[in-house]
Amino acid sequence: MLAKIAFIGTGGTIASIGTDQFDLLDYNASQQRLDAAALIERIAIQGTIADISPVNFRQIDSTAITSGDWADLADLCCQLADDSSLCGIVIGHGTASLEETAWVLSLVLDLKIPVILTGSMRPLTGISTDAHANLAAAIRVAIAPTTGPGVFVVINDEIHDPKTVTKTHTLRLGAFQSPWAAPIGYVDGTEVRFRQVSKRRNETFARDLLREMPRVDISYSHVGADGCAIQSFVAASAKGIVSAGFGPGMATPAETAALHDAVNAGVIVVQSSRTGAGLVVDTAHHQSLGIIAGGDINPQKARILLSLCLAAGYSHGDIAEVFHSL
Template identity: 50%
Template sequence: MAKPIPEVAFIGAGGTIASIGKDPFDVLDYGNNDKRLHADDIVAVLPALDDLARVRPVRFKNIESTDVGSGDWRDLVLLCTKVAGDDPKPAGIIIGHGTATLEETAYCLSLTLKLTIPVVVVGSQRPLNGLSSDAQANLVNAIRVAVAPASRGRGVLVVLNDEIHAAREVTKRSTFRLHAFQSPDFGILGQVDGDAVVYYRKPERLHTADSEFSVADIENMPRVDIAYSYAGSDGTAINAFADAGAMGIVLAGFAPGMGTPAEVAALEDAIAKGVMALQSSRAGSGRALDSARHRAIGIIAADNLTPQKARILLGLALARTTDRNEIQRIFATY
């Protein structure tokens, strides 16, 4: 008896994986061609996908990922929730996304989606028609991960270059290389080798169905900005963000997690004005120092989250509470 073919939904959100360069050699500045395919167009040019699953294309916003913001995340969460309830119910959901903000979208979804079926965010480093493009292989692997029973319960997943990453941990660490996406502290969750989807661990922090966060009733997340430490920084950026109405400021500080004296003073002034201050590290790996001096001032440590992901969690937290102790709990939990 033939094994039933699962159904998956493929939501197209633009990006490199949907892009068409002017010719096969246009693998770097293809965005200038300004041509991106919708989900149904991508599925139509890849008929071999039918051998893996019944792929149901769903159109979203066909945009560059540099144009993605919190409103798009809210719309994507609502769309995923709707698609998951369709009849027939999909075995999983795949989201094609540009790589520039892919890790941020994946983390926001991991914090706010209440689904138990696998949700896989996939992108590519080269356009769909580019020479040696990774777009087709990545999409095939994403489908295999989405229908694998072992993918359930691991939160939102990111699949590129034959590797499966946790949304919380993955980050883009190279501009053009195919192995750009890495999980620096703890490594990948698993691998895709041909038709074999193999896992080795699960994320420990809360996510998806176990998360307390929702974007359903948030039109726009509270403003949270990121200031970047460098030798001689005088805190001007922090002061400007506070004056612009930021509810929270993340300092991407020197490793292991500290700013210049002027930046710390600026954060102290911002805190006095009611701004929530968060200390992260620009190193991209390791926990930010939770120093006694910072605690005395009211600066919260961001654990091992990158500045861009700490910004998302702080924004979601500030939509619920401005209590410093509660926000500290949240950063120790997610």
């Protein structure tokens, strides 16, 4: 008997239909996306690796996903996990925000089965599409006895931790990488091999908080940045600001002054880095200004974590400890 998994379709490139096989760039113009059942049928994967239960969610571009969608998706995963015959859940997702959805789910789900997110860099109808291979690999990881509970990203025959994975190229099939951390495992044909165990999160947030996430903005540092964007975020009632700073985590002097003013106005400020990898230095200067060091997660994931902390009512000290413990 084949293992049983649920496949949730959310749209994205993996479900997109282009005008022809050479339409690899502007396929979204057609606005044609297959739902979960149609995608499984099109790929003809039902009954070959697993017994797949298609579950339709929303057929949207992943740039349009909201925190409300995240909440609904998390609730759906929990409902599906109540089925004791289910070995795992696979989610087909657009690559634009796949890493953020994976990170969110890793922070709010505590299930006994694995949840695997996958997508494709080329549309389903594109020449040499990676949709088929990525979906097959994700299913293999979902049913592998070595996988265990947790949230994983599986793409291009690699298994990644949601904390470290990020999209590093607009087009290439190997766009998803874990800079300086590397994949935690690989899918080679029918074999699923883990080289390290994905660490469980120290913090698990209530799913309902996804419906109450306050405004948190990201300020991107560049030469000559004057802090105007930061002032605008404060004026727009942001409860938190993530500074995507230079190198080890530093903004311009004008931005730093604006961030200090934001802290004095009651806004929680987290310093991240625009480099995409590496630990942000928790400097004595930032500590004196009340700016929290963002650890080694990228700005877009720091924004999510900060927003969840704020929704949970965490204090400044609590939030600093969460980022420090990552």
